[in-house]
Amino acid sequence: MMLCRTLPAEFAVADFDRVEAKNLLSQTYTRQSVGKNKAEALRLQLRTFYEVDVASYPVRLTDQNIAQVAAGAMLLVDCLDNALGRHVVLAHARAAGIASVHAGLAADGTFGLVRWGERFTPDAEDEPGQATCEGGEHLPFIGLVAAGVAGAVRDFVRDGTRRDAIITLAGLTVGG
Amino acid sequence: MAILNITYQGRSADAPTPLDDRTSDADVRRIAVELVRAGLAGLVAPGLSATAFRHFVVDRFADPDGVVRIYLRPKVPFGADG
Numbered sequence: 158m159m160l161c162r163t164l165p166a167e168f169a170v171a172d173f174d175r176v177e178a179k180n181l182l183s184q185t186y187t188r189q190s191v192g193k194n195k196a197e198a199l200r201l202q203l204r205t206f207y208e209v210d211v212a213s214y215p216v217r218l219t220d221q222n223i224a225q226v227a228a229g230a231m232l233l234v235d236c237l238d239n240a241l242g243r244h245v246v247l248a249h250a251r252a253a254g255i256a257s258v259h260a261g262l263a264a265d266g267t268f269g270l271v272r273w274g275e276r277f278t279p280d281a282e283d284e285p286g287q288a289t290c291e292g293g294e295h296l297p298f299i300g301l302v303a304a305g306v307a308g309a310v311r312d313f314v315r316d317g318t319r320r321d322a323i324i325t326l327a328g329l330t331v332g333g
Numbered sequence: 334m335a336i337l338n339i340t341y342q343g344r345s346a347d348a349p350t351p352l353d354d355r356t357s358d359a360d361v362r363r364i365a366v367e368l369v370r371a372g373l374a375g376l377v378a379p380g381l382s383a384t385a386f387r388h389f390v391v392d393r394f395a396d397p398d399g400v401v402r403i404y405l406r407p408k409v410p411f412g413a414d415g
Contacts, residue, residue, distance in 0.1 A: 238410070238411045239410070240410060261409025261410060261411060262409055262411040263407035263408060263409050263411070264407075264408075264410070264411065265407070267342060267343030267407075268340055268343060268406060268407045268409065269409065270406070270409045276392075276394060279410075280390060280408035280409055280410045281408070281410060282408075282410045323340070323345065323404075323406070325340060325343050325344055325345045326343030326344060327343075327344060327345065330345070332396065
């Protein structure tokens with residue numbers, strides 16, 4: 158979201174979770190956000206630091222509320238960290254005919270994927286509650302993947318282009 | 334025929350020769366083990382376990398030119414918040 162803030166588009170963010178101290182190592186929140194709902198914290202940061210307004214939905218996306226949250230959207234951007242949530246987003250996007258782009262990271266922080274909904278299938282964790290790549294050592298690579306998905310959003314906003322990308326330690330490759 | 338792309342330990346490379354695009358997922362994983370054991374454009378692991386790619390995903394797509402590509406890659410279950 159931070160990397161898309163200058164795009165000529167209106168944004169909304171949805172997240173039910175709260176900012177924890179450990180999130181400061183790998184996500185875009187500030188110390189002042191700890192304890193706040195993530196969607197609301199992001200809304201406040203964008204307004205405070207960049208005078209950018211986004212709508213926030215402090216909810217867990219389910220098939221009961223996704224239609225309301227996504228009402229009017231031209232693009233759904235999935236950066237969720239669970240297969241169930243990804244399925245909710247993907248199913249709604251396909252049923253409603255809305256474009257969707259999905260970004261994901263491998264657990265060891267060495268591989269990332271940006272893939273449009275017509276070619277995307279969510280990957281399940283190997284086991285529930287599997288440790289994520291949320292340690293600070295993966296922050297540079299997380300930034301690469303974030304840039305990849307931001308570039309995909311930019312291209313879509315600009316001219317409707319839908320380009321997939323794979324991200325490895327060697328960099329970002331369009332396609333795949 | 335299909336081009337096989339393998340991603341392992343943060344590096345990605347195409348196999349030197351095409352595969353039959355009907356190659357099963359199990360055979361894709363087995364072939365990938367052999368290729369990485371032998372060395373493939375920077376992907377080198379002579380002692381790679383036969384089950385190294387057990388939890389990897391096999392994606393199959395046709396690119397805009399109609400070329401079939403098979404991607405053997407790690408799972409990506411986690412978010413990419415930026």
